[in-house]
Amino acid sequence: MTFEYSQEISNDYEKLLENEKECDVIIYAGENQNLKEILAHSLILCTRSQYFCAAFSNEWVEKKDGKFIFKKPNISPELFKIILRFIYCGKIDLTNLQGSELLKLLIAADELNIQTLIPCIQKFLIKDKKEFLQNNIMEILQMVYLHELFSDLLDYCLENIKRIFNSDKFINLEASLLKFLLKQDDLRLDEIEIWEYLIKWGLAQEQEFNQDVSKWNQDDFDNFKNIIQKFIPLIRFYDISSQDYLNKVKPYEKILSEELREEILKFHLVPGHKPTLNYLPKRSIDSTLINQKHVALFANWIDRKDEYIKSPYKFKLLYRASRDGNTASAFHKNCDNKRATITVVKIKDSEQIVGGYNPLEWDISGYKSTKDSFIFSFTDRMDLQTGKVGYSNGDQYSIICYKKNGPVFGYNNLYHYNSWISNPVMTNNQYSYPKLDGMPNGSFNIDDYEVFQVL
The missing domain is CATH 1.25.40 (Serine Threonine Protein Phosphatase 5, Tetratricopeptide repeat)
Structure with missing residues (x-):
């Protein structure tokens, strides 16, 4: 039997920081009137920070009267104490810090190579300091674009490029x-x-x-x-x-x-001319039905996350019915054995789209079970707030792969057989997917449908 008392250890280390017993490190944080002396322990700093470990092992830090001397005029005493508390006991409270202070803390964490602290600060800024970010987005972009570890803030800036x-x-x-x-x-x-x-x-x-x-x-x-x-x-x-x-x-x-x-x-x-000069891939997804905002939302649904700043996936167009032929054979020719895919269907003469995610792959092998597939519906594709998603219950009909069918999600929840149909059937007193508000009933006409490989 194993017991863990990590919280007790964390509290004891916090007390050690406060008591400053047997400290062998003196840190001069800030400068001029804001200069303060902060005491610490080299063993803890060396263990918890690659920066301090390198400083002690390479002996490039000043040593006087048996104590290591660090001078950090570019980091305020208040921020340095926050970082030290995190180093000692893994605790940090960002609530009362202003946006500008958080940016300085982020730079300090990067300088001191406290890598676990960097994503925490970025996420807090993005979630709780949006007004500050929007008002200072140009300065923030200039600060973060050359810092590899500041990728969350860079993604935020790129998402707000306009x-x-x-x-x-x-x-x-x-x-x-x-x-x-x-x-x-x-x-x-x-x-x-x-x-x-x-x-x-x-x-x-x-x-x-x-x-x-x-x-x-x-x-x-x-x-x-x-x-x-x-x-x-x-x-x-x-x-x-x-x-x-x-x-x-x-x-x-x-x-x-x-x-x-x-x-x-x-x-x-010239119809069909393929340029060779200055040719670059499209910046946005190759789709007539969805855009990058849909991709970001689909990514949230795929990984069951609350919010991605930027989608970790790229969607590669495999099949477009209007281009490749609205037949089951054309679908299988373009989409089989391509692993995870997402299907998007636009209902005729409307802005409604429906579809589904297959985390496995399409082929002609029959029934497949998974709890990670889902179906979705947007009553207005231009308004992401109208999007609704329902996940498979994991039954054997989660994904169905038949040669005579296009995509099939669930026991008739949403499928293609000559036309598109939604007519869910219960098995064992449940549907393969929850019923979604706005999902059509029966057969329905479409303007087009597309299938994307999720990379």
Whole structure:
């Protein structure tokens, strides 16, 4: 029989910190009038922090009268005490800290290599300090984008990219940071919007530019090209409609190479032309039915999480009925043996979508049991609040794979057989999936349906 008293040990270490007995470390935190002396124990610091362990083992820390001396003028005494308490007993209370203090604490935790503390601070900021983040998003982006461990805050900034681009400070963005942003494959913006923001930034770099491009001479175009030329390869021109290209890109067309202009022209005029120059994947999901916000919500449902800041999954389009043929054979040809997939169905002449998640794989092997599959319904796909989800009870009909069928979820809960049908049947006094409000009854017509591999 095993007994654990971890809380008692934690309390004892907290008392040790408060009593400061046999301390052999002196930390001078803060500077000037805010300079304070804090005592600690080298054995505990070395055990709990890679930073202090390296300092003691490499002997690059000052030692005087048998005590190790650390000087940390960039970390306030108040924040250092918070970090020490976490090092000693694993306790931290962020409730009364302001947003700016939390950012300083995050930087300090990174400097002292307290890695377990970093995600805690980020999650607290995102959950409880949203107003602060939104009001200071540009400064926060500049702080976090080069820190690998600050990925949660970086994801938050990227999820709010429009707020960044609409900021008054956007035109002062460093070129390296703008390049970093334009490299992102999942910005929640239309490509023409990204182009317009790039033009806005470029025009602001030279006061001499006339805002009316129709009045530019060749020198103006040459100067402008020199400013934004390095960003041109990052623009997905083939995702810009011909109308938007004509109205918003063509006025600046002289800054594009002749080869690129020729490729864009062929792309819009020659059916099936596959461009080879400056071709990049779509920033958003390849879908006519859903967007990245749906992907983030589906990720929450897949992992049964309250909220992801950014989806840990990518959705790869395997099948689109209108493109590949609305038949069971076409579905199986494109979707079998591809592991986890999600199916999205748009009901005809409406904004309602329904569908389901298969965590296993499609094939023609018959019944499959799982508690991780689900079905869903959005009465309005443009309003995520209308989304409802129901998980399988784990019976043998969770997923059904028949050669003559497309996707089948549950015992007739939602399935494709020539048409789409929802007509749940009970077995053992229960349905395979809960009944969802808004799910159609019987056979229903659709505009299209898509199946995505979940990677």
